[in-house]
Ligand code: COA
């Protein structure tokens with residue numbers, strides 16, 4: 001059958017409000033929206049009232065599908081497997097929500113969730129949604145300082161956490177990190193709910209910390225169950241902090257109605273999932289992919305979702321993904337290209353695939369960073385299924401451009417992340433805001449209004465929202481991605497236009513790392529760039545200049561800076577290299593030429609900008625990289 005993509009995109013373009021009105025019919029509303037979109041406020045499904053937890057859980061049970069598996073927990077790092085039906089999930093969320101309500105949490109209150117990949121993390125998100133509270137999940141690999149920044153900004157009434165997480169390197173005690181963050185923060189939560197894990201439990205602080213299991217048991221004993229609280233379609237469901245250009249992350253706000261409508265649409269139209277099938281997003285609930293495709297979208301659609309606490313390699317081997325696909329009959333999978341690069345490095349022939357039955361596996365979707373054509377071809381050849389790159393951002397919560405399996409695949413060349421999805425009018429502009437001819441590089445922007453699910457604002461920072469996204473190109477949303485659109489309408493995302501880098505699919509700010517490095521007493525200034533890396537896509541490299549008169553052995557200082565970034569941002573930053581240089585290349589007006597340093601580190605051709613202060617410094621940078629064996 002020919003692809004329905006073009007027709008569908010055009011039907012949206014011709015009448016966007018009817019398109020989204022129809023999509024909204026899949027959602028159970030307590031009160032139907034009176035208006036699809038309000039151009040004055042930018043709100044979607046205005047006048048509507050609903051509850052995301054009700055739509056993700058209750059209604060499937062009410063429809064008689066309580067016995068269907070909602071969540072599969074597979075944890076090779078603990079040797080645990082568990083299946084949770086929709087009826088069991090309902091019992092968990094209505095009990096946890098009742099317990100939280102008893103402890104004083106209500107509509108509009110914030111709850112921070114700082115947890116490893118255990119089912120309780122998803123239960124906590126849903127319980128928050130059930131109460132009309134606003135959750136903010138913080139990725140477990142972030143250090144206490146990052147957690148403290150989020151506590152101060154979101155001002156949570158409660159924090160839900162666990163005693164520990166398990167990484168291949170060993171057990172990571174979460175509780176000391178949580179205690180340190182709370183000690184650091186100006187805002188104090190009323191209470192913490194702590195899931196004790198048998199791999200390592202932790203001490204609880206009297207009066208502040210409650211044991212998760214005990215609290216659940218006590219609530220169950222009372223028979224209390226929290227009904228879903230109706231909230232406005234435009235009320236926030238969650239805040240997800242993501243890297244901005246400074247140490248202060250951006251609190252991306254997700255609304256209730258638009259989010260549900262867009263996500264439910266994607267499951268079949270984009271990912272091609274059918275009712276009753278199993279969907280697996282191998283990501284972490286701390287990232288947007290985990291929010292949308294481990295928790296919300298599969299459940300809104302009534303599918304089965306997998307929570308995988310493990311890695312693509314080493315838990316126990318590079319066949320881990322194939323085992324999970326086989327064992328749970330996964331139809332469609334979603335992960336980051338870096339995971340496939342990791343597998344390919346260890347098992348280049350894909351020999352471990354032969355141990356498993358992948359006959360029912362239908363498609364692999366990749367996002368979070370550009371899928372390099374090499375990895376794309378390898379995955380296609382080995383898996384013999386469509387391998388689909390798709391582009392999105394924390395800010396949108398769902399795919400901006402991709403190849404829609406559900407509507408029917410279109411021709412997309414390797415290196416492109418596909419065609420714009422309904423809702424997105426993607427364009428390429430030059431720095432003056434003028435349209436650029438097809439096939440030429442420029443700033444990728446989206447014509448306003450943004451579709452449902454995209455951020456209405458930043459938490460407590462409306463001016464920053466306008467400044468960061470709406471000011472550079474009036475009438476358009478600035479994606480901060482650069483790239484092009486070819487003659488056939490395929491979008492190519494090539495680079496960020498800001499200082500964000502992408503390390504193993506994790507979005508990190510080099511500006512935030514620079515702030516930390518320059519906080520060291522011996523450092524005068526520094527520049528952090530993202531150097532190309534075969535496994536992780538990019539890796540940060542820091543170049544620093546010492547204060548006048550300071551002499552330190554470079555190995556010693558590097559170890560201190562690496563430890564500092566690890567302590568302040570977290571292991572996830574993967575900051576392992578700091579190189580001493582005498583000077584940094586700058587323009588005559590004093591702007592550090594990070595782009596040029598990056599090109600040198602990546603062994604790419606470059607021309608020294610005409611405004612460069614002293615071109616000789618570029619040679620010094622080249623020599624410094626060669627001295628460390630990072631450049632031939
Ligand atoms: N809690 C605590 N620490 C964590 C953590 C968590 N939830 N997640 C990662 N870390 C730590 C790791 O242990 C590692 O620490 P180390 O420096 O002490 O070894 C560090 O953060 C970097 O982790 P990671 O980025 O996972 O790199 P890795 O080298 O351990 O593994 C891959 C490389 C490719 C296997 C891994 O990045 C991966 O599976 N990526 C999948 C991509 C993904 O999930 N992307 C999310 C967006 S879709």
Ligand code: AMP
Pocket residue numbers: 242288366367368369370371389390391392393394395417479480481493494495496502505506507
């Ligand atoms: P995040 O908000 O963490 O999802 O990161 C969003 C950024 O990751 C985007 O702005 C892009 O720079 C990059 N990105 C995500 N998906 C892709 C993709 N498929 N191709 C290229 N870049 C991508």
